[in-house]
Amino acid sequence: MNEYRVIVVGVGPIGVACALAVAVDRSLELVGMVDLDPAKVGRTLGELSGGNGAKKSGPVVVDDLEKALHGGADVAVVTTSSKFDKVAPTLQRLISESVAVVSSCEQMVWPWYRHRELADVIDAAARRTGCAVLGTGVNPGFVMDSLAVTIASVLHRVTSVRCVRRVDAGLRRSPLQAKIGATLSQRQFRELAGQGGIGHRGLAESVVMLAAGLGECVEPGAVCESLEPCLADRAMQSALGLISPGEVCGIHNVAHWRSGELIIELDLTMAVGLADPKDIVHLDGPVNLSVTIPGSVPGDSATVAVLINHIPIVCNAQSGIRTMLDLPVAGCRGRDGRG
Amino acid sequence: MNEYRVIVVGVGPIGVACALAVAVDRSLELVGMVDLDPAKVGRTLGELSGGNGAKKSGPVVVDDLEKALHGGADVAVVTTSSKFDKVAPTLQRLISESVAVVSSCEQMVWPWYRHRELADVIDAAARRTGCAVLGTGVNPGFVMDSLAVTIASVLHRVTSVRCVRRVDAGLRRSPLQAKIGATLSQRQFRELAGQGGIGHRGLAESVVMLAAGLGECVEPGAVCESLEPCLADRAMQSALGLISPGEVCGIHNVAHWRSGELIIELDLTMAVGLADPKDIVHLDGPVNLSVTIPGSVPGDSATVAVLINHIPIVCNAQSGIRTMLDLPVAGCRGRDGRG
Numbered sequence: 001m002n003e004y005r006v007i008v009v010g011v012g013p014i015g016v017a018c019a020l021a022v023a024v025d026r027s028l029e030l031v032g033m034v035d036l037d038p039a040k041v042g043r044t045l046g047e048l049s050g051g052n053g054a055k056k057s058g059p060v061v062v063d064d065l066e067k068a069l070h071g072g073a074d075v076a077v078v079t080t081s082s083k084f085d086k087v088a089p090t091l092q093r094l095i096s097e098s099v100a101v102v103s104s105c106e107q108m109v110w111p112w113y114r115h116r117e118l119a120d121v122i123d124a125a126a127r128r129t130g131c132a133v134l135g136t137g138v139n140p141g142f143v144m145d146s147l148a149v150t151i152a153s154v155l156h157r158v159t160s161v162r163c164v165r166r167v168d169a170g171l172r173r174s175p176l177q178a179k180i181g182a183t184l185s186q187r188q189f190r191e192l193a194g195q196g197g198i199g200h201r202g203l204a205e206s207v208v209m210l211a212a213g214l215g216e217c218v219e220p221g222a223v224c225e226s227l228e229p230c231l232a233d234r235a236m237q238s239a240l241g242l243i244s245p246g247e248v249c250g251i252h253n254v255a256h257w258r259s260g261e262l263i264i265e266l267d268l269t270m271a272v273g274l275a276d277p278k279d280i281v282h283l284d285g286p287v288n289l290s291v292t293i294p295g296s297v298p299g300d301s302a303t304v305a306v307l308i309n310h311i312p313i314v315c316n317a318q319s320g321i322r323t324m325l326d327l328p329v330a331g332c333r334g335r336d337g338r339g
Numbered sequence: 340m341n342e343y344r345v346i347v348v349g350v351g352p353i354g355v356a357c358a359l360a361v362a363v364d365r366s367l368e369l370v371g372m373v374d375l376d377p378a379k380v381g382r383t384l385g386e387l388s389g390g391n392g393a394k395k396s397g398p399v400v401v402d403d404l405e406k407a408l409h410g411g412a413d414v415a416v417v418t419t420s421s422k423f424d425k426v427a428p429t430l431q432r433l434i435s436e437s438v439a440v441v442s443s444c445e446q447m448v449w450p451w452y453r454h455r456e457l458a459d460v461i462d463a464a465a466r467r468t469g470c471a472v473l474g475t476g477v478n479p480g481f482v483m484d485s486l487a488v489t490i491a492s493v494l495h496r497v498t499s500v501r502c503v504r505r506v507d508a509g510l511r512r513s514p515l516q517a518k519i520g521a522t523l524s525q526r527q528f529r530e531l532a533g534q535g536g537i538g539h540r541g542l543a544e545s546v547v548m549l550a551a552g553l554g555e556c557v558e559p560g561a562v563c564e565s566l567e568p569c570l571a572d573r574a575m576q577s578a579l580g581l582i583s584p585g586e587v588c589g590i591h592n593v594a595h596w597r598s599g600e601l602i603i604e605l606d607l608t609m610a611v612g613l614a615d616p617k618d619i620v621h622l623d624g625p626v627n628l629s630v631t632i633p634g635s636v637p638g639d640s641a642t643v644a645v646l647i648n649h650i651p652i653v654c655n656a657q658s659g660i661r662t663m664l665d666l667p668v669a670g671c672r673g674r675d676g677r678g
Contacts, residue, residue, distance in 0.1 A: 021495060138493060142492070142493055143493075146668065147489065147490075149668050149670040149671075150486065150489050150668050150670075151486075152648075152670050152671040153481070153644070153645055153648050153649075153668060153669040153670055153671060154477060154481055154482075154636055154641035154644050154645050154648075155640075155641070155644050155671050156360060156640065156643065156644040156647065156648075156671070157671065158671050212670075213668065213670035213671075213672070214670055214671055214672065215670070215671070215672035286640075287637055287640050287641070287644075289632065289636065289637075290632065290633055290634075291630055291631070291632050292630070292631045292632075292633070293628065293629065293630050293631075294629055294631070295629075297493055297628065298626055298628075301494075301495060301625075301626050302493035302494070302626070304495065305492070305493050305494050305495040305626075306492055306493050308495065309491075309492050309493075309495075310492075324668075325667060325668055325670070326667045327667060328664060328665045328666060328667060329485065329488050329489050329492060329552065329663075329664055329668070330492040331488040331489075331491050331492055331551075331552035331553055331554070331664070332488075332491040332492065332494050332495065332496065332497050332552075332553055332554070333552070333553065333554035
């Protein structure tokens, strides 16, 4: 029944949730977990997740990928970093063992944009050993890029795309609230943003994927991005403590690109207490089409779902670096063992 | 520049629109048109379309596929019938020449549901000659099936799917208005519906595709369908003449299927003068997700677009009968030569 043996690399909140999803799926078998955090090493999934539905048996977290690879695996779910160059050594080791990869690494949804040469190296290595490597997620990976391309399939010509995503970060885990600068002052926000220690990753990669799905090629560095703080207009609670009026409660991140024939604008707001959360994909051309997802796609559970749903897809995909544009739709074919 | 040589088989309204789209696309070349209608045979696309943007030169309509195949072709757009068994001889002839196929044939989006053996025959033939064959469209093909599967990709588990499509048929071409029984009496509607001469095709096929994308297999005949007339509550104009109060202005077509773990309901209304046209995909499970397309995906232009956008996809696909579930997203990569 267990078609694919899965290693989870990185057991932060998303990694643990992925491991839990693997553990309860009849077609998957959790064969390894890897994390450098000494507080996690040696623990089972049941211990990591507070016994949340998982068996107490099963693999324990190891601090070295070699140990996890020892028993063999078909695919790894990699949730260690947003940056492709940080993930690359892990990818190379997995690829060398012909282990396919699904990763939430944001830059990896279109790795050529920021790391063209490294992407070519990884791609060639994966082709040599016959395994596929995919970066995916909700944003980037779905709601502001591949979903928009899917909808464009029913249009003859698209001249402009505008995607809006409004997320109430108050409903999200604390690392995300930290990522968007909740509780910071404006000055602290700008300092941290300047150092790259804050903000969302992957908006430019979404633009590039979207453009590719509409037949356009974006040159490296050609996407314009802006990042501004959202300021609290009232006192509000966050997972990181009280946010006073005038302090930062989130981010407003806009990415923009245009060619002679096409304009793309992605407008992302993630803020604690944000009213009217939703996703909108709006495509303009001779025929216009708008798609709305009230409440917005829930970032955390959906990221886990999209990673797990793509396990059978990457295991059967053509080898090399794949993107959401060249794989068949994943759907949701898994079934809980409890089902 | 012309990557793919295209034959259009069937030059009704959709076929002519496809041929026009091919003619203006820099990556496509219109090399043939086929139709049995003596009034169309010998005419150029410019003549068929009233000079609507197309060159007066180019191929003329022939009444025999052999003549159109004479000069060679890469792919055929087939818009001749809703029924797979009616289209099958055309498919077999095209396949024998290794010509890939994109078709609007409704049953062909999941041909195994009503014609399992014939589908296997066509599939085997296409594999032998190395070409891919795809049935697609808006409904079936997109809005009540593959789009829902795409959205399910970000959910961990789906227990119920409800798709609602409300189309204002007053905005559509007259063959569609005839198909939904506009201007008929209730009695005439039921007689024609009993003979299969009225109604929408492909709702059951959408259910089967949707179920497949959610990991479930629907047995032939297992989808329950109902077809009811919508009655005019006021006098209204249609392309077929005045509809008096109490006469038929459209259809309400519902398809339903359930297994132990999954419920699918597709609810389609197509009626002249229908208020609040829209598409809704609603997925239920531990996490719910709803997607709304205000105004609804425009049936005619979108059908043409989805056929044309899939030309490069089928030309590069694995051979055999393909479905929207096993092909990469098409997007909208074509560019007008005028662009």
